[in-house]
Amino acid sequence: MKKDQVLSIAKDLQDSIENWFGAEEIPVSAIQPLDLLRKKAWKKFKALSWPTNKDEEWKKVDLKNFPFNKMKAIRLLNGDIKADLLFASSEENRVRNIFLGCSEDAVFKHTEEFTLAYEQLVDDDRNKFGYLAAVFGTSGSFIYVPPNIKTEETVEITLSHKEESLGLFNHMIWLESGASAEVVIDINGDTSNRDAQLSVSNFSIHLGEGAKLTLIETHNESDRSWDIYQSVAKLDAKSELNWTIVKTGSHFSKQFLQVDLEGQDSKAKIACIYLAGGKQEMEFNTRQNHLSQGTGSDLMYKGVLMGDSRTLFSGMIQVKPNAIKSDGYQANRNLILSSNAHADSQPGLEILANDVRCTHGATVGQIDMDELFYLKSRGLDDRGARRLITQGFLNPVIDQVALEPVRKKMLKLVDSNLEEI
């Protein structure tokens, strides 16, 4: 099939999507501000067109096989999305007015805070998929920490994507000024489901002045699912975000991650490791936006590719004219373990200010033969040595996670995804 034909098929399909649902499907709650926000998101949604392979960010995505038709389910799932959310939270947290819960509860119990956070979610730069979830998604989680409160224990969220065909989620973390929290989000899929699934998840994170958030995400979605994530974090002055992501699973996944360093001296450290095998495709589009003076960002994406997998990293550090004395770092490192795997790496810088320090780098490499010989000379067989070198490649990211149980879980997840070696 010629490329033009593919594009035209995609176009026809996309035109029909618009007819599958209309404004009348927008969920209605008893809360007027929220309903207005959904309508606002609907307007933004309508104003954007569906991606085609002509769009830079979707150039390499197999849109011909993209499960657009799963969106038909929106008519059915209005307000009735099946996703299991599990929260581990103590009575202590409840007493101190730290709210952790699924969005259905939060809408009623913490209307004001919820609406505030939802407003940011809708105002964030999102793509058509992101707005789709913002309009129709009624499931998700909401974590709210009041000013100057520190969560005593790690907040753990387990999210199982069990939906038959379509999942639309909105997750929000809102830390007021001086608040601090550790949040662990574990997203897993139903591996017994043999049907293709589509999920779109928005994450919206707000850190008030001086707030501190440690956020850890582990992903292990079903190998039949198509998962799109759009995360936007906004940081006020002197706040600190420490974000670690482990990405495994999904047939296709695309992660948009954006950090807006809005306040002076705000800092974000982002580390992501991804493991792709079989015919998996993973794409990562990251943005580090330095919008204020003295801001710092440090981003490291490390990937291991096996089988016939394909990955793309496309990153951008942007430093606005007033963001002097900013320090930005961006790196993407790929370890290719199979001759059929392909890693694409496109780091980028856009610096509009003077007196800044920005560095970036990208590598795509294979296992070093000297390292391999050295390990084998101590009796490790070829597979064991390759696995150990690969684990070593990823370990520096995992070792930085201070929470021991989470670290162990990460190691296990990594290990179980290195079976192909």
Added chain:
Amino acid sequence: MAKLEVNDLHVAIDGKEILKGVNLRIREGEIHAIMGPNGTGKSTLAYSLMGHPAYQITAGEIFFDGLNITNSSVEERSQMGMFLAFQYPVAIPGVSVANFLRMALNARRKVKDPLDKGISILEFRKLLNEKMQLLKIDPAFAGRYLNEGFSGGEKKRIEILQMAVLEPTIAILDETDSGLDIDALKIVAEGVNTLCNDSMGVLVITHYQRVLNYIKPEFVHVMIGGKIVESGNADLALHLEEQGYDWVREKYNGNSN
């Protein structure tokens, strides 16, 4: 029967012959030293004995415990009981010394007994602590990434630590003395001497006599031009220290002319 037997070994790299017929027999409990100027094939011999794929054996054979291992893989040789302390130990980022050594130890146990479940973490920690104490290595090294950011001397000590944990029956020490100051050299030598008992044979490769003051060889060989041209006892090393290699060169070249 010798533990390690090398017969007329010829080795080439990229088609260029480096070893031109080496013969060597090492029994358990024996310490041998191979000396010689730079570029005579000493390290090539070490790598070839260990089975490095870049070194092509064009003629000759290597026997270990009577088994022909000329074509065996490096990991098979290691699992049988051979050990090479590298002249330039390789850094393995992200892999801690302790984790690596436990895996290496378990790999050996698994070969001996496929049902072996591996050494317990507690038991291993005890073993590692004991060996680190013996070699006066700071216990903090157990958690550090293997050879990453280690000084030359630290790398060499960690090589000997690996030897102590893996307990080989033939150990080849390739220029282990280089990069060590006198105190570190004494500690390493003490370690080697403690470990070298009736069940381990050692081949020390060096171009300085200095290390042989601390690790006393019973047999000293001189290698020149890819061949062992002179063999003797410890006195030979002292003689080389005083006289240099010129007399051997002359003698060898004289013979071969």
